[in-house]
Amino acid sequence: MRVRLKERRSEAAEVISFVFDLGGQTFECQPGQYIFYELDALDFPDERGNRRHFTISSSPTEKGILMFTTRMRGSGFKETLRHAPLGHEINIGTPLGHFVMPEGEIRRHVFVAAGIGITPYRSMLRWAADTKKPIEGVLLYFSHSSADIVFGQELEEIARQMPTLSLVHVLSDPEPGWKGEKGKLNEALLRKWVPHPDQQLFWVSGPPPMVTAYKELIRQTGVQDEAIRTDIFAGY
């Protein structure tokens, strides 16, 4: 499907959302899925080529658009999109992936986001807020510093609309005066926010080393594999 670049949103330090206009075409996906994006040509060299996969960070309730959000780290693919004129056309593939809300799920949710791993939760939570299907649980969002928090204001607004969801920011490199949680995920922090881990459905999303480490830690608290969903941003 051909879509046109509609907008670039600066979300945090060197994090950009690329918003595409669907041009009236129908595009069905579930919150949490990802797709392939293919550029016709690269304006900057890229040894990994003109194709990447990214989570759809928009929600199906945001009609007429599709968005992905990424940290800019210099690849030719991302730089081409950073400099492309609005209206620039690209190809997108069909939605893929099983990091989606199971129908009829009644357990409380523990969403664990490491860095840019927040993208699928932005889609899920925006969808839940827009369709008035509140989610019960907690979002533990790990970032380096406040400047690296992506969708910060929007997540606060969603949490205000959805009192059943607790939003917990954890910073590994906090600025002086930060009063929130600090460090990485550890058992004490997990048990503080999730007193009964064995009764919840866990979601872990982000770069591969963090997803692996966090999943292992969650398992050590007695959570079964079946109750841990992971979205590994391979290539990151």
Ligand SMILES: Cc1cc2nc3c(=O)[nH]c(=O)nc-3n(C[C@H](O)[C@H](O)[C@H](O)COP(=O)(O)OP(=O)(O)OC[C@H]3O[C@@H](n4cnc5c(N)ncnc54)[C@H](O)[C@@H]3O)c2cc1C
């Ligand atoms: C299911 C799935 C969903 C995904 N969803 C997303 C998403 O929503 N958002 C997202 O950003 N990514 C997502 N990814 C990862 C994405 O597909 C890219 O692989 C990733 O962003 C890397 O992009 P890039 O190759 O353009 O490199 P860039 O991130 O631009 O980096 C350029 C190159 O520089 C090197 N490099 C850059 N920074 C470092 C560093 N700190 N340490 C070492 N080397 C470095 C690497 O070799 C890299 O290839 C997802 C992956 C999967 C599998």
